[in-house]
Amino acid sequence: MLDQPIARIENLRVEFQTKDGPVLGVEDVSFSVNPGETVCIVGESGSGKSVSSLSLMRLVEFGGGEIAGGRLLFDRKDGGEIDLVKTDQSLMRTIRGNEIGMIFQEPMTALNPVFTVGRQLTEGLRLHRGLSKQQARARALELLRQVRIPEPERRLQQYPHELSGGMRQRVVIAMALACEPRLLIADEPTTALDVTIQAEILALMDRLKRETGTAVMFITHDMAVVAQMADRVVVMFRGNKVEEGTVEEIFETPQHDYTKALLAAVPKLGEMRGKAAPEPMRLLGVETHDTGPILGSDEPLLKVRNLTTRFAVKAGFFRRTVANVHAVEDVSFTLNKGRTLSLVGESGCGKSTAGRSILRLVEPQAGHVELGGVDVMALDTDGLRRARADMQMVFQDPFASLNPQMQLLDQVAEPLRNYGRTNRRELHDRVAALFDRVELPRSFMRRYPHELSGGQRQRVAIARALALNPKLIVADEAVSALDVSVQAQVLNLMMELQAELGLSYVFISHDMAVVERVSHDVGVMYLGRIVELGPRQAVFEDPQHPYTQALMKAVPIADPRRRKSERDLNFKPIPSPIHPVGYTPAPSEYNEVSPGHFVLTTDSGY
Amino acid sequence: MTDPTPDKITPIAALQDTAPLRPPRSQWRDVWDQLKHHKGAMLGGGFLLFVTLAVLFGELIWQLDPKKLDIRNKDIRPIFSAIWDSAAKVDWAHPLGTDNLGRDHLAQILAGGRASMAVGWAAMLLTMLIGTTIGVLAGFFRRLDGPLMRFTDLVLSLPILPLMLVAVTLFRQPLRANFGPETGMFILIVGVIGVTSWMQTARIVRGDILALKEREFVLAARASGTTARNIIFRHLLPNVLSPIMVSATLGLATAIITESALSFLGVGFPSDFPTWGKMLADAVPRMQEFPERVMLPGIMISVTVLSVNYLGDGLRDALDPRIRGR
Amino acid sequence: MLTFTIRRLVLSIPTLLIIALVIFLLLQLAPGDPMAQVPLTVPPEVKEKMREALGLGQPLHVQFLKWLVQVFWIEPKVFIDWLTRESWLLGWLPDTALYQGELRVISWQTRSPVMDIVVQRLPQTLWVVGMAYVVGILIAIPIGIYSAYRQYSIFDQAGTFVTMIGFSIPPFFTGPLLIVIFSVQLGWFPFIYDTTHVVNDWDSFVYQLRQMIMPVMVLALQTTAQISRFMRASVLDNLNQDYVRTARAKGLSEAVVVMIHVLRNSMIPVITVIALGVPGIFGGAIITEVVFSVNGIGQLLITALFANDLPMVQTLTFIFAVLIVLFNLIADLLYGVLDPRIRYD
Amino acid sequence: ERGEDGELSILYWQAPSILTPYLSGGTKDLESSSMIIEPLGRYDEKGNLVPYLAAEIPTVENGGVSEDLTSITWKLKEGLLWSDGTPVTSEDVVFTAEYCMHPEGGCAQLAKFEGVQSVEALDELTVKVTFNEPKPFPYGPFMGAQSPIIQKAQFAECLGPKAPECTEANFGPIGTGPFVVDEFKPNDVIQMSANPHYRDPNKPAFATVTFKGGGDATGAGRAVLETGEFDYAWNLQLAPDVLAKMEAAGKGVLEIGFGTLVERIMLNMTNADPSLPEGERSTAKHPHPFLSDPAVRQALSMAIDRVLLTEVGYGQAGRPTCDLVPAPAIYESGDTSCHEQDIEGAKALLDEAGWVDSDGDGVRDKDGVKLSILYQTSTNAVRQDFQALIKQWWSEIGIETELRNVNASVFFGGDPGSPDTFQKFYADVQMYANNFDGTDPEAYMAAQTCGKAPRPESQWQGENISRICVPEYDEMVAELGRTGDLNERAELVKKLQAMIINDGYMILPLVDRGRVSARSVTLGGVVLNTWDSELWNVADWHRID
Ligand SMILES: Nc1ncnc2c1ncn2[C@@H]1O[C@H](COP(=O)(O)OP(=O)(O)OP(=O)(O)O)[C@@H](O)[C@H]1O
Ligand SMILES: Nc1ncnc2c1ncn2[C@@H]1O[C@H](COP(=O)(O)OP(=O)(O)OP(=O)(O)O)[C@@H](O)[C@H]1O
Ligand SMILES: [Mg+2]
């Protein structure tokens, strides 16, 4: 705090005019950012993180917002300090993209889908720097190299959808860096990405900051990322700043109750070290049902043998199948009653497909699935429908998996109706009981999904899955889209239900810390195969397969003293799972390194 | 250095979901509440209600027979034309004047409105029914998609006039026998308009269903054992309501206009059966001398269409719980 | 994309054959008689002879097959001959002379090949109906963009109002209204369209504009009403997208953001809608053409219908069907071309 | 001076589709082609015969028609040239007959050649037409717009089934008329220029003609009367007040001429009840339940105010009439009794005949038969007004009417599959207009004989639409066929008319409809002719300033 800060936010207040009157986006926030410093802003969804940063760009106005009070002091390149609140939009345009760069949350949508990467990269350069086409292109190439995008020349001609999510996010970063801004605002730049890619991006940003000396305002709700990146941390809660301090202060001596609660809710990789069975997290302020470790049973419930699912790629004149996407390749495992098996792996490795294949929501090519003695693969349509009463699914996106036009009561009652329970009273009582079960107020039964928060929605989804008293629930990324605090609650809920009802879960996730917390067994998937399968403790404490080892390394740890460096990472891009029609992959063979701990010996492609 | 902690934040509150505070209400009350706030919808709905009541019950108040000729009182100008033209032939007995055969214009507007509105609504409903059915089937069942879309192309290229003539040849007699000449023709016209104007709706609905089908809640419904039928009725249809409403408002206008074009081309209702479209068409040659004869039915058609459009806008917003919640 | 195109084209052949058959049967079923316009003074026996001379007595399948052969085999030969003989495109090729005087599709009214008349009608149809479509779109797009950009402003409200009025007033009213105002009262424009008019200098061009302006206005009103609604909806969708915010964050001006980033994306669905409307141009505008004596394809169709000139109606409707199928395909392809995310293979 | 008046623009809102009347027969085609090809003689505006290509009109007196009425000999004018410069010979005339009489040609004017046994060229300029039997009126072939002479050299290859293939000839016949075709766009426009070989070197006054087709009658009227864009517009079937308003603009004047066209109501003498089995409806098997009662028919007629109808529908372009043959003058009956509407009289008549409203529903009935009428006509604004008025009057005398209008192309088409054609007459009464060609009504009267009623066996073809079947009438028609003397024939025609119309009320004539055309005030020489083509004297048209 010795030198002059680049940006100072003083008593910012932002209001949105909506039909029902003004809504407060940010109530009262003040903090500053110094040159060369990374300030992380944390807080849960809706706490006003994005609004603060957009105010600094004066972009809130375009979303219907209005800066109702406070000052936004920005130190311009040529010395003068101006109040951005009072600057007019034409001057703002020379600052935006030029002196303040911004990286947005969603790499998928932040780029214009119909223009090439090159065009979008050079646009700002030509505007602010007055570069010619060639010069801008040269600079764009340089930028792409800087963010370590392979084959930068080719990328310039490509459209955003032709790049992978990680590459797209790097393009967005390159765009923000194009004019060498003095302040870089990164709004959740890695939330939507895989651990492995996230690790790379974080490392990249860290390096760029060191090399260029840019000040960075980093917005996230992921405490692990904060631990990895921040110099200073600002904690926000419901439109207010509740705490500010250096990263160590915040993590080690949190002052504010909210900060404490937040930290308690973060699962940390390695916390479960030495424990065989999962146990619920201890959360602040929520009365715990203290269930202790959940042991499960030894009675097998679900047996999956040699499950193989491929999607046909059709092409040519007669739409013949020319190739197959080998989404799930020869996967076998057994899940016991009352236990949780987690499937982890990078995006696209076939986790969801495996889960859906078990329920026959996609038709597998081959394999054998047995649920409680019923051969699922042999069932006809009607039988399958009946069998599904025993196996339910919870989906990743709590919003997308609920019908926006239906009241929650009807949505939770739907499975019951499908299986012939039509008595209105009975239905109502049953649904009410389910709502109690997942700790939702009964008054919510008449609401619509959009009237609930993400965590509440996911509980509704769980209630729906529980409606038929299933034996098995496939939870496909069931907590990935949730805030940490909410995520912790949902996880606890799931574990409590398991303890009480003896449910079994197939838990699909890419978040290693969460997986560590909830699973009895873990299967690591890569390119359609399980490369390593075994009890959680064995797999996490003694990873055998090189891919598992790399994955474990990439996970950020919510501890500022255990930062990773870029050198630790060595990821290769995942090879294509598409193979021509005639291709017959080798069967999966495993080596049992310790009891129940299997490691793939067949070539997995890694 | 840090701000003082506001007292109201307790850790318990911190980890609890931010619950919306409003108490639950019944669904239809909600829709109505929302609709009430939409000025356009209220105006449009009010006008529509007024017109509907007027055409239904107007003849009880204004009891002149629209078909009654009174040749001595022909070509009377509407009462208001006396304001600027003191020489105009006006008569309080015919506030909107009479036509070239002395039929009372007000009575005709009322009777014509009944026919036009009925044709408009019925044809629109039929159009929506066919369009939605075909669109949903094509979008939902992959196998039906190709054939149904080709079928749509086929109907698109059918000329409406020969179709109308064929329909008249084949069905007029049985319909007349069962329903009488006017209702019979009404069914025929509504049928033909319905059968030839559902294609746009079908295309739109199909596109939306194709996209909705991939949404996770449909998969979730399937996973919880919902049958295809129920998926369509419970999950897909309510979600395509909004594009259907848009087509419906346009469909109503198109139906009224198509009916008038059919009359114009000579294949519509019996000649002594007034509709707004036909009144407009008949009055066009005399529009210089008697502008009110084109203006009145013209205004009625336009304003009705506008009202339906605004009401549709409002209903669309009101029926969507996402918008309603705001 | 190429395989996709070829595949769709090949698949459309059976579709078109079925369409042709259905149209044929429909027209056969339709009441009416090519002799309807022959005066009543001509005795029935003579009319019967005339019908025979037109080939009306033949069995249906024979008539249909004959028509199929004529349309799919003989007419293309004539067309290829014309291409290699006169057109500037392929005129340099040796003349093919494939057509050997076989019977072409002959209109019952004029006793001349239907296709020749269709070709004769194209210029005025394209000038008037096509121009109206273009003008309508050119007006609609800016209106749509601005209405969306200033959603719920006075301009937006007024736009909605006017377009709905335009949509709900039939052309048999607007046409005579314009005639009364601009031709009769003001005397500005002629209203009987002169199809023989040749544009070869400035004055004749001005005359062409004057005679086109009224029918074009009538027709453009309808196009504008529809397209501007689509455009507005599409722009509204895109204005809320994240990439718009990204563009603004780069410091681009509002004009660039809207006219380049938003417009390009918004045009994708609109252009396909526009493409789907193109067959309608060929179909002509029946009522407007009659009101202004434009004598384009629409008028040809309606006179042929009223004269029960089945070969003409059948051929015109079939061409229309071909265009519908074709432009469906073009709309799909355009979608693929405009939107890099979509790839057909 | 030929060509000095520049351009003439004519507007026909029904566009000509072909320029040989032999292949079409549509009025618009006859009239347009009459500027290009000509017959041997035409009728003038009074119905008199005038020579065109013939040197004079052959008659018995001048020896051109044989005493026994079985042959007629025409002599061409000398020195006539086709527009391509070749001479017109009797061979062309013979060929014209051959062309139309070819059994496979489907010639539309075959009726003109009815009874022709042979046509032979006696020399270069003389043609003799021989008939099978005596023809009291031998001016069918080669007379009037329906039967112009075409050039043999041009049409030699187009006989019979080949006729439709000669597009070039059909679209640009070489003729002797004042104009030649430069360009013909079917159903759209004809561009013509003065014929350099026209027989009168000073005519035509116009160098070029634009003959535009298409649009509607209102537009056509406006273009001549209100904006002056065109010089001449044909057949303006518009309401009289609309026309009067247009004429008031002062740019043009209306031309009106009366002929034989009568708007009438046909009463169905047979039962059209839909409950009868198909094939027996509207056939002689079942007489009409109430229209076979003459009192009902007369009451229907009495209730109609023909003067008012004329005023509302046609104005100066119509005259109320009680006759089916309102012209030429010698055939007129002079009966004006029907002009006066007599509602009370009609009521009395019905009461007397036992048709009373016994159940109090406002509709008269007798023996369970209700006087309930289905009244059909073709779609057309004036006819719809007529329907409405007549329905009103009939309801005043206690007769209930259901109106129906049918698209003209269906109504007048002879499709036996359609229930809506005027021949099938699946209604109780129907309204349309009809006339006869030329000046001789024999065939017209003969059409109402018993054997000519449309029946299923005749594929519903036939001209006796009312299904009139009066034996004395048929006998008298036969007598007419045997009578040569014009005055005697006229007497017979009047008697025939009285039998079924003036006294029989089987057909109710309403209005004698004139032709209304409009010409620009600057166009001179127009003589509206209803017996032949309106453009019959286009060679004399000229510009006046
Ligand atoms: N356009 C808008 N109209 C109305 N309210 C808005 C708008 N944008 C944001 N808000 C409100 O402002 C508050 C802060 O939102 P903001 O987007 O800053 O949250 P965030 O902390 O970025 O959350 P997330 O982690 O989900 O991105 C929220 O309550 C939100 O509802
Ligand atoms: N319906 C489908 N048709 C064709 N290919 C598919 C389909 N569904 C999935 N795939 C392909 O199968 C592979 C595995 O997909 P899957 O969705 O199972 O991955 P995942 O591990 O769940 O990834 P994520 O973490 O992103 O959800 C991917 O390559 C994907 O592109
Ligand atoms: Mg945010």
Ligand SMILES: [Mg+2]
């Ligand atoms: Mg997945």
Ligand code: NI
């Ligand atoms: Ni400080």
